[in-house]
Amino acid sequence: MLLDYDRLGWLRAALLGFTGLVAAFLLLPVVFIVLLSFGSSRWLAFPPPSWTLKWYEELFADPAWLEAALTSARIATMAAILAVVIGLLASFALVRGQFRGRNTLRGLLLTPMVLPVVVFAIAIYAFFLRIGLGGTTAGFVIAHTVLALPFAIIPITAALEGFDKTIEDAAIVCGASPFEAKLRVTLPAIKIGIFSAAIFAFLASWDEVVVAIFMASPTLQTLPVKIWGSLRQDLSPVIAAASSLLVLLTLSLMIVTALIRRKLSK
């Protein structure tokens, strides 16, 4: 009865206890960092001697943090839009196309997700230095679009595979042009997949550290590069404050995602 929740007996208590421990382990750093950001100790003593908002004040007093966050948001938005548009077009070919080497093409387009980022980072760094895109926004956007593309293709192809093409054909029979049928019948039907693609592609760029470290210049750095730079100096509580805001952002993103998914699936 190992797969019957109600008939596991003593094993259920043990497994539930273990699951609770793992959940606590997964939650620990996230909760810890938020608590720490309100602690008054510069040396990150825990539990903190008293509570304060000074690390947030220090964070907002330094314009470099805000600037880095805006740079990240700008690059991630552009990369996500590009990845979703290019990924959407590619998904139609990958799911419905009948041509030789379709699986090879799928594998190739997904490779950026598998190849260790450090290899791609030094490769694109060297390449951009040579063609003059090093340290530019365009360079960042291109590199991040490459990395985000698999994260856009995977949910869109999955959604498209679950969509019955005869519905699109029916629209054409009723007089729609093939383009119109795709735009007004197929795209609305796979909107959850497209939405997931946008979220994943955005996060792929927003959180990306390794390429960013190599590409960053003194005048252009993303938020992860700023955090990385601070981490290598010291473990200042200001990083905890910045991190807590990122946790807040993640939480809001999760809630918004859940709400939109619920709305879209109605």
Place this chain on the structure above:
Amino acid sequence: MSGNLLHRQPILRRPDGVGGALPALTLITLFFVVPVVALLLRSVTEPVPGLQNYATLFGDGTYARVFLNTFLVATVVTAVTVIVAFPVAWMLAIMPPALGSIVFGIIILSMWTNLLTRTYAWMVLLQRTGVINRTLMDIGLISQPLPLINNLTGVTIGMVYIMLPFMILPLVGTLRAIDPMTLRAAALCGASPFDAFRRILLPLSLPGIAAGGLMVFVMSLGYFVTPTLLGGTSNMMLAAMIAQMIQSLLNWGLGSAAAFILLLVTMALYALQLRLVGAKRMTGGI
């Protein structure tokens, strides 16, 4: 009737061509394949044409240690991740949805939280004067702080933390796909719970364990951020070494040779994984 109608209009039967994939193919070729191949060429052309970079990498004990470290950490991380993830995935597969969604929420929150944020938290938690050492000393388990950071222990803890969601989530799918009747049948035929686990549940979930484990192993081999921040300088891992060769030492020839070895191993394991689970299953993972 309708089949007939569709038949007369060939336009409906025409599948979408390869055309839609052209922008993606152009992007990947120009800004992925070309730069990576160009990099790999540097490994046999710099500083002079030949294989001397590879000879250096394989001939020097220092580099051999880095390779060994990398494989050791990836193996330990994979083993621990599989062992910890299995019971959790098992529970998640059969838990009442209300309880399960809380655990799923925690997993997603951890997975989506900025990678540097999570690593920073572990740096603070694991340091000499950190909460973990302080607590262990307070309850009298240890008298001296344990060295938990700047060594492979720190790297392993941090990496397992990051890899757990990647193992748990696909494994839940595998376990949900198992028909509970097979286990009921085993119980009816007199199998003890342990026998049923060993001879039915475990073998049936093996494809999921293999696929997830291989993914975790591959990701661990090339991981850069966490090993760099939680590991020490004396036991560097491969990705960190590659970055250092390029960034600090400007030794492009040696750095790209090491990158090529990492690429080769990764791609070989990726191919193996595709064979194990099939491209379809892999790409439907998210």
